[in-house]
Amino acid sequence: MGLLLAAGAFSCDGNGADKLGKGGKGGKSEAPGEPSAVAAAAPSNSGAVAVTGRGRPDGKTRPNILFVLADDQRADTLSCMPKLGKLLARGTTFKNNFASTPLCCPGRSSVLTGKYAHNHGVLSNGDIEDEDGSKSPGAIDFRKNGNESKTFAGWLQQKGYRTGYFGKYLNAYDKILETEPTHIPPHWDEWRAFSHAEYFDFDLLERGLGETKATRRCYLSNEAEDDGDRKGKKKGKGAAAEKSDGEENAKGKKKGKKKERKCKGAADEVVRNGKENYSTDVLRDQVIGFIRKVSQEGKPWIAHFAPKAPHGPFLSPARYQPDPDEPTFSKEALDRLSSCSLFDWKGRPPSYLEADMTDKPQWIQETKAKRTAEDRLDRVRHMQLASVLATEDAIEDILKVLGELGVADETIVVYTGDNGFAWGEHWHTHKNCAYEECIRVPLVVMDPRAAGGPRTVDDFTMNVDLAPTFAAWAGASVPEKVDGMSFAGLVDGTAKGPWPRTEVLSECWGPGIAGRPDTHAAVRTKKWKYVEHYADNARTKLRVHDGSPERELYDLEKDPFEVDNLLRLSPANLARTGHAKDLVDTTTADLAAKLKALEAK
Numbered sequence: 056m057g058l059l060l061a062a063g064a065f066s067c068d069g070n071g072a073d074k075l076g077k078g079g080k081g082g083k084s085e086a087p088g089e090p091s092a093v094a095a096a097a098p099s100n101s102g103a104v105a106v107t108g109r110g111r112p113d114g115k116t117r118p119n120i121l122f123v124l125a126d127d128q129r130a131d132t133l134s135c136m137p138k139l140g141k142l143l144a145r146g147t148t149f150k151n152n153f154a155s156t157p158l159c160c161p162g163r164s165s166v167l168t169g170k171y172a173h174n175h176g177v178l179s180n181g182d183i184e185d186e187d188g189s190k191s192p193g194a195i196d197f198r199k200n201g202n203e204s205k206t207f208a209g210w211l212q213q214k215g216y217r218t219g220y221f222g223k224y225l226n227a228y229d230k231i232l233e234t235e236p237t238h239i240p241p242h243w244d245e246w247r248a249f250s251h252a253e254y255f256d257f258d259l260l261e262r263g264l265g266e267t268k269a270t271r272r273c274y275l276s277n278e279a280e281d282d283g284d285r286k287g288k289k290k291g292k293g294a295a296a297e298k299s300d301g302e303e304n305a306k307g308k309k310k311g312k313k314k315e316r317k318c319k320g321a322a323d324e325v326v327r328n329g330k331e332n333y334s335t336d337v338l339r340d341q342v343i344g345f346i347r348k349v350s351q352e353g354k355p356w357i358a359h360f361a362p363k364a365p366h367g368p369f370l371s372p373a374r375y376q377p378d379p380d381e382p383t384f385s386k387e388a389l390d391r392l393s394s395c396s397l398f399d400w401k402g403r404p405p406s407y408l409e410a411d412m413t414d415k416p417q418w419i420q421e422t423k424a425k426r427t428a429e430d431r432l433d434r435v436r437h438m439q440l441a442s443v444l445a446t447e448d449a450i451e452d453i454l455k456v457l458g459e460l461g462v463a464d465e466t467i468v469v470y471t472g473d474n475g476f477a478w479g480e481h482w483h484t485h486k487n488c489a490y491e492e493c494i495r496v497p498l499v500v501m502d503p504r505a506a507g508g509p510r511t512v513d514d515f516t517m518n519v520d521l522a523p524t525f526a527a528w529a530g531a532s533v534p535e536k537v538d539g540m541s542f543a544g545l546v547d548g549t550a551k552g553p554w555p556r557t558e559v560l561s562e563c564w565g566p567g568i569a570g571r572p573d574t575h576a577a578v579r580t581k582k583w584k585y586v587e588h589y590a591d592n593a594r595t596k597l598r599v600h601d602g603s604p605e606r607e608l609y610d611l612e613k614d615p616f617e618v619d620n621l622l623r624l625s626p627a628n629l630a631r632t633g634h635a636k637d638l639v640d641t642t643t644a645d646l647a648a649k650l651k652a653l654e655a656k
Contacts, residue, residue: 117214117529118504119466120357121342121457122521123450124166126159126223126252126366127486128443128472130495135395135440138447139470139499146468146501147510147546153517153559153579155538157474157486157493159366160193160226161562162518166473167206169522169537171560173654176200178564178592180226182251192227198240207522209242210531211357217264217349219245221338222361223252232260232321237269247341249334252363254370255379256318257334264348273322275315276332333372335362339449343456350460357525360453364446365476369438372445382434388441398440406480406490406616414623415481416588416605417598421570422482432479439476464503467528471521472496481617487563489577489586489607490617494561505547512545514554538656557581560653564592573598577607578650584609584617585646594654608643610634 130152133139154162156172164170164177172178177200181192197203208218220243229250231238237260239246245264249257255276262269319325326332342360349356364371370379375388384392392398408429412420450470457463477483477492486493498516519539526533527541544550558580567573567588576594577586588598588605598605608621610632619632621639629636 116465116504117216117355118502119346119355119462120525120528121453121466121468122357122359122525123446123468123470124163124223124359124361125443125446125470125472125497126361126363127439127474127476128365128497129475129478129492130472130497132365132397132440132443133497133499135392135397136443136447137391137394138451144509146499147505147512149498149500149512149514149516149542149545151513151515152471152496152498153494153515153561154472154474154496155517155519155560156562156564157488157496158563159223159473159486160197161564162473163223163225163361164193164197164202165518166521167208168202169207169519169533169539171519171538171656172562172564174538174656175202177202177225182227182230192230194225194228194231197225198231203240204242205535206240206242207525208240208357208359210522210526210533211529212242212244214529214531215354216529217244217345217352217354217356218242219247219264219342219345219349219356219358220361221245221247221342221345221359222249222334223363224248224361232271236271236321239269245345247338249363250321252334252366254334254363254368255332256315258318258322259337264345271321271323273318273325274332274334274337275318275325275327277329331372333445335364335445335449336372338362339452342449342453346453346456346462347460350462355529357529360449362446362449364442365439367435369435369442371438371441375441375444376438382437384437384441388444391444392440395440398437400436400478404480404616405618408479409481409618412482414620416573416575416586416607417600418565418567418570418573418588419481419483419488422484424570429479432484435484436478466503468501469498469521470500471498471518473518485572487565487572489561489563489575489584491615494559494577494579500546502546507548510546510548512542514542514545515556515559516542516545517556517559558649558653560650560656562654567598573605576650576654578646578653579611580646580649582610582612583642583646584611585643585650587647587650606643608639608646 155165156162158180160180161172161177164175165172168175175197177193177196179191179193181196212218228248232250239260239262245262246269247259247261249259250271256274258271258273260269260271338360342358345358346356370376371384371388375385377383377385396402412423454463454468457466473496474486475493475495476486477488477490480492481490483490496518517539519537520542521539523533523537523539524541524543527543540555545554558578561577561579563572563576564574565572573588574592574594575586575588577584584607586607590596590598606622609617609619610621613632621629621632621634622643624632626636629639
């Protein structure tokens with residue numbers, strides 16, 4: 056059973072570019088990014104590729120794996136990706152998939168290792184995106200704790216898989232590159248990763264399949280050159296308008312030059328090919344180049360495709376967002392989002408800019424004091440929803456190439472995110488919280504080998520389950536204890552007996568000051584969510600606010616938007632919600648014990 060491929064042309068041609076060494080002079084050459092060169096050399100329609108050595112000892116075929124990891128995408132936004140819906144219609148959709156730590160670097164570390172943050176030791180981002188101001192560098196912590204050699208890449212590589220990484224790695228990876236400019240984690244055959252993820256004017260550390268030398272390439276967009284001219288194009292008449300245009304032009308040129316200098320400063324080579332060089336599109340071509348090469352080898356492969364979208368500043372390519380400084384979109388973008396109810400979001404939940412926050416912990420109450428303008432919240436939501444359209448395009452193009460190469464029937468596609476994102480629920484406009492908007496992430500799996508048509512899974516799955524699932528598909532062993540479990544049986548319908556996970560753990564670390572997330576942990580069951588807020592990162596002492604320990608308890612069946620914290624309600628309000636105090640007390644004690652067990656796991 057093959058993948059259903061959406062119509063649309065794909066072009067992966069060689070591009071002319073200026074290659075500039077540090078301090079050197081530019082000269083015309085083909086684009087240094089290997090994917091374009093390889094794709095140009097490969098037949099555009101090579102037909103089926105003979106695949107050898109793919110069998111497992113148990114007689115099953117070892118599939119290829121295309122693993123797409125979105126950045127800051129909340130679960131409900133899958134409904135706004137119409138192209139991806141064609142994939143969803145044939146695959147398995149997981150309705151209850153969660154991030155164990157809803158923050159980029161800890162979450163991605165859990166994806167790579169299959170471990171909770173308290174076991175892999177990466178608790179924060181540790182870079183300019185770290186909202187709590189932490190100086191602990193995430194990627195350095197990951198490496199220091201010995202995690203680089205304990206990822207699913209190594210498990211699959213030992214089984215003969217080719218492994219490729221494309222896009223965002225771990226926050227503060229650029230800090231490692233400051234002292235080790237060519238550091239690439241082990242077990243990745245091809246590596247093309249951001250030093251720091253950007254949409255435009257970015258650099259990648261690259262080492263192609265079979266290469267021994269790593270090269271840092273700066274990809275400049277035409278926006279870097281034309282930024283000033285674009286900024287100067289404003290409607291208006293008269294001398295004042297002309298002066299304003301000139302000032303905007305000068306500011307834009309200065310901004311563009313600064314971005315260009317930053318990108319070129321650490322680069323071995325510069326790619327300036329007159330194209331937009333939107334990072335998702337560039338990475339797409341590189342993934343395709345990798346797939347073409349490894350398909351010719353006849354080896355199974357995993358391609359980890361990690362675009363920046365829909366992370367802030369939530370930018371789209373010009374075909375969808377003509378001006379990156381304005382939240383206005385092209386007709387094509389609006390047409391594709393026309394069925395997206397979240398774009399207008401008329402039915403906003405009661406948690407949105409919640410009226411009564413007195414039952415919430417101190418840090419979340421303080422977010423209300425920072426009051427975010429509603430027009431800014433709308434802007435963020437619109438730009439996030441538009442930014443994943445290019446990711447859909449990339450997946451569509453990759454799937455088309457899989458069909459051309461004859462490997463679609465043996466390639467599993469996995470689409471998920473690293474964490475969710477709040478749009479003003481409980482006044483929060485970020486991540487790193489225990490509320491549903493932060494911890495729920497999309498997960499859809501298309502396994503063309505699975506019989507029985509589309510599936511929807513209600514069982515609890517988590518980001519820590521991805522690595523052991525990849526191992527199961529590859530017939531690889533997991534060399535040490537992990538916190539996740541393979542959900543392969545849920546995808547192909549072979550799982551026997553009840554799914555063993557009945558609760559999920561959520562962990563966050565933060566300062567808890569000035570409206571920033573505090574250190575807290577939560578346990579969630581199908582009916583209940585219980586949260587403890589701590590005064591220390593070791594989570595040994597509960598925070599106290601207004602004379603009471605900071606804890607939360609929500610009945611998710613009656614209160615799915617987490618409006619009524621049952622542990623902070625007056626007896627009258629508790630009775631209003633239909634809950635007896637005895638039930639609340641016994642439930643709290645039970646969930647507190649479950650949470651402690653998970654934290655100690």
